[in-house]
Amino acid sequence: MNKRAEQVKKINKELNLFNEIDDAPTSGSGKLKDIAVSVKDCICVKDMESRAGSAILEGYKPVFDATVIEKIRKEGAAIIGKTAQDAFGFGSFSVNVGKGMHIPKNPVDKTRSCGGSSGGAAGITKAADFPHIALAESTGGSIVGPASFCGVIGFCPTYGRVSRYGLMDYANSLDKIGPMAKTMEEIALMMEIIAGYDDKDSTSLDEPVPDYTKALNKSIKGLRVGILKNSFGQGVDIQVAEKVADGIQKLEDQGALLQDIKLPITEKYGVACYYLIAMAEASTNLAKYSGLRYGKQEKIDGTFNEYFKNTRAIFNDESKRRIIIGTFVRMAGFRDAYYIKATKVRTKIIDEYKKAFKKVDVLVSPTMPFVAPKFSEIKKLTPMQHYMADIMTVGPNLAGLPHISIPVGNNKENLPVGMLLIADHLKEETLMQVGNKL
Ligand code: GLN
Numbered sequence: 001m002n003k004r005a006e007q008v009k010k011i012n013k014e015l016n017l018f019n020e021i022d023d024a025p026t027s028g029s030g031k032l033k034d035i036a037v038s039v040k041d042c043i044c045v046k047d048m049e050s051r052a053g054s055a056i057l058e059g060y061k062p063v064f065d066a067t068v069i070e071k072i073r074k075e076g077a078a079i080i081g082k083t084a085q086d087a088f089g090f091g092s093f094s095v096n097v098g099k100g101m102h103i104p105k106n107p108v109d110k111t112r113s114c115g116g117s118s119g120g121a122a123g124i125t126k127a128a129d130f131p132h133i134a135l136a137e138s139t140g141g142s143i144v145g146p147a148s149f150c151g152v153i154g155f156c157p158t159y160g161r162v163s164r165y166g167l168m169d170y171a172n173s174l175d176k177i178g179p180m181a182k183t184m185e186e187i188a189l190m191m192e193i194i195a196g197y198d199d200k201d202s203t204s205l206d207e208p209v210p211d212y213t214k215a216l217n218k219s220i221k222g223l224r225v226g227i228l229k230n231s232f233g234q235g236v237d238i239q240v241a242e243k244v245a246d247g248i249q250k251l252e253d254q255g256a257l258l259q260d261i262k263l264p265i266t267e268k269y270g271v272a273c274y275y276l277i278a279m280a281e282a283s284t285n286l287a288k289y290s291g292l293r294y295g296k297q298e299k300i301d302g303t304f305n306e307y308f309k310n311t312r313a314i315f316n317d318e319s320k321r322r323i324i325i326g327t328f329v330r331m332a333g334f335r336d337a338y339y340i341k342a343t344k345v346r347t348k349i350i351d352e353y354k355k356a357f358k359k360v361d362v363l364v365s366p367t368m369p370f371v372a373p374k375f376s377e378i379k380k381l382t383p384m385q386h387y388m389a390d391i392m393t394v395g396p397n398l399a400g401l402p403h404i405s406i407p408v409g410n411n412k413e414n415l416p417v418g419m420l421l422i423a424d425h426l427k428e429e430t431l432m433q434v435g436n437k438l
Contacts, residue, residue, distance in 0.1 A: 002026075004036060004130065008080050011127050015110070016102035017120040020049045021081040030076035031189060036132045037077040038124050041085050043135060043177065044166040045069050048079070052168040053117070054087035055098035056295045056314045066166020067201070068135060068177050068194045075193050080132075083120030087316050088282065089139050089170040092389045093378050094119025094146070096318040103375070106150060108415060112372040115146030118180070122146030122154065125180045133190050134180040139170045140274050141393025143178045144405035148418025149372035151407045153435065154180045155187045158425050159400030160205040162191075163198035171281035172203075174274075174397055184436045187404075188212035191428060207426060215429035216436040221255030223434065226360035229260045230267055231392055237370040243417040244366045247408035247438055251364075254437055261356050261363060266349045266395040273349065274394035275387055276329050276342035283326025286319065321383065350399045357424040362434055365392050367405040367418035396422045404431045406438045 001009075001023045012018045019041045027033050039045055042052035044062035046069070051057035065073065072079075084104040086096040094104050094116035104119040106112040107127040114123040118136035125134045125147070136143045138156045147154025156178040164175055179190035192213065197206040227248060232241045252258055289295035291311030298310045315323070329338035356363060368389060378386075396403040402425070405418040419438070423430040 004078065004080060007130060011124065015105045015107060015123055015127060017084055017104045017114075017123040017127065018081040019051060019053065019084050019101060019120070022048065022079060025078040025080045027078035028073070028076035030074060031193060032072055032075040032077035034131060035077060036080045036128065036130055037072055038080050038083050038121060038132065038134045039069065040118050040121050040134070040136045041082040042089060042137055042168040042170070043068065044168070045079060045082065048082060050082060050168070051098065052088050053085040053098050053101065054315070054319065055100055056289045056311070058296050062166070064166065067163035067198045069166065071193050072135070083118070083124060083134065085120060086117035087319055088168070088286070089117040089137060089142055090282070090318045090322055091116040092141070092145055092386060093373065095375070095378055096316060099314065099316055106372050108151060108372065111374050111376075112415070113149065113375060113378060115149035115368070115372060117142040118146050121180050122150040122152055125152040125182065126150040133186050135194075136178060136180050137167060138176050138178060138397060139174045139278055140397045141390045143180060144367050144393055144403060144418065144420060145390070147180050147405045148367035148407075148416065151410070151416030152180055152182055153184065153187055153407070154178070154405045155191065155431070156397070156403050157191065157195060157428055158205070158402045160203045161402070161426070161428070162194050163201045163204050165198055165200040169285045171278040172285070173281060174278060184216055184432065185213065187435070188216055188432050205426070210429050212429060212432050215432040218433045219255065220251060220434055220437050223256045223362070224360040225251055225256045225258050226261035226356055226363045227258060228263065228363055228365040230262060231365035235369055236366060239411040240366050240368070240370060240417050243409045243411065244364070244419045247406070247419040248364055250438060251434065259360065261360060263352050263356065263395065265345070265352050269345050270349060270394045270398065271387060271391055273342045273345040274390070274398055276338055277346060277398070279322045279326035280330045280339050281326070283323045283330070286315070286323055346398050349395060353395070353399045353401060361423065361427075361430055363422040365420050367392060367420040371411055371415040371417060392420055401425060402428045402431055404435050406435050408438060
């Protein structure tokens with residue numbers, strides 16, 4: 001075992017941030033030389049067990065690298081392991097892990113969640129005492145949410161900006177890969193490496209990749225900032241609202257022009273719309289894990305139905321809940337009332353953002369309505385309360401907009417608070433520019 005692997009194992013023993021650790025990660029030459037990269041479990045890494053946090057994929061070692069992995073290897077990255085997550089990305093606190101897997105703990109306070117679903121990624125980004133960047137994934141907020149709970153930066157690009165080839169699908173129309181890091185320089189560097197067209201992903205955008213590092217130093221004088229006023233009100237922890245207000249003040253001090261913006265449709269229907277679409281897509285994606293071509297193969301005895309039932313029983317409760325709801329909302333007879341309607345609301349949400357971006361360059365709100373919750377508090381949440389935690393993050397994800405969570409200080413208990421910044425499609429540079437001023 002090499003020294004880096006020993007360090008990672010030591011951290012992991014205390015915090016359960018990894019599902020798989022490479023015993024001898026080595027780095028090559030290139031822009032990521034000497035930088036350790038952790039990879040969320042749902043991103044395929046050749047010959048490394050890749051389970052998307054689910055027991056149903058036990059023993060699955062991909063025979064290929066995801067496009068993002070190919071790209072970081074070319075730049076000399078040392079891949080240290082696969083980070084813990086809610087199974088298939090289903091959750092906001094990384095407590096919905098696969099059967100037999102461990103729940104990651106927040107390095108800031110071990111009695112609290114790292115957030116989810118990219119909990120392990122955010123945890124190791126905070127805990128690593130060596131140069132490190134995480135590759136994470138977001139469907140509805142899984143990069144920025146955990147980043148905010150752990151006090152690191154989380155960056156989610158425009159949908160299609162980074163190839164999804166080799167990412168295990170949660171919801172194909174929503175999934176994005178993006179980095180987490182301690183500094184904006186590392187975020188910009190990683191985005192320069194992983195962004196760009198890939199003919200292996202039919203939703204990949206054929207657009208040039210800008211020099212994100214250069215954007216870091218651009219002034220924000222005259223930049224128009226829209227404050228999502230309603231996201232500071234009811235249901236939002238007062239200390240979180242105060243810290244984010246301090247962050248906004250910093251932007252104003254540097255010449256940004258503030259105005260209030262309201263997104264009534266997104267605020268009212270975003271969570272419902274997101275969960276209908278995400279679950280509908282997830283339920284079709286999970287159909288393939290039947291133990292025939294994909295998924296763990298149980299001993300074959302009894303009838304086909306018994307075999308199928310035993311295999312599908314490996315899914316955890318949250319995965320089963322989503323298969324049932326997702327199948328229901330797209331069933332003949334219900335499809336028009338739920339799934340089709342949700343897709344129409346999604347278009348209205350996109351229009352609402354597009355209108356807002358005629359008036360402002362970025363939108364600002366808290367990332368999560370509260371700081372990292374204790375595991376004992378999460379146990380008391382109903383599934384509905386669990387889903388409501390994503391109220392600020394589902395909007396930009398439904399609209400495919402780039403967004404970032406930046407730490408803006410700690411509350412009185414020393415727990416980190418994150419501020420969410422959203423920009424228009426392909427305006428990642430604006431987020432680099434603003435992020436670096438915080
Ligand atoms: N919390 C959201 C969900 O459970 C988002 C997860 C994600 O972005 N992967 O669907």
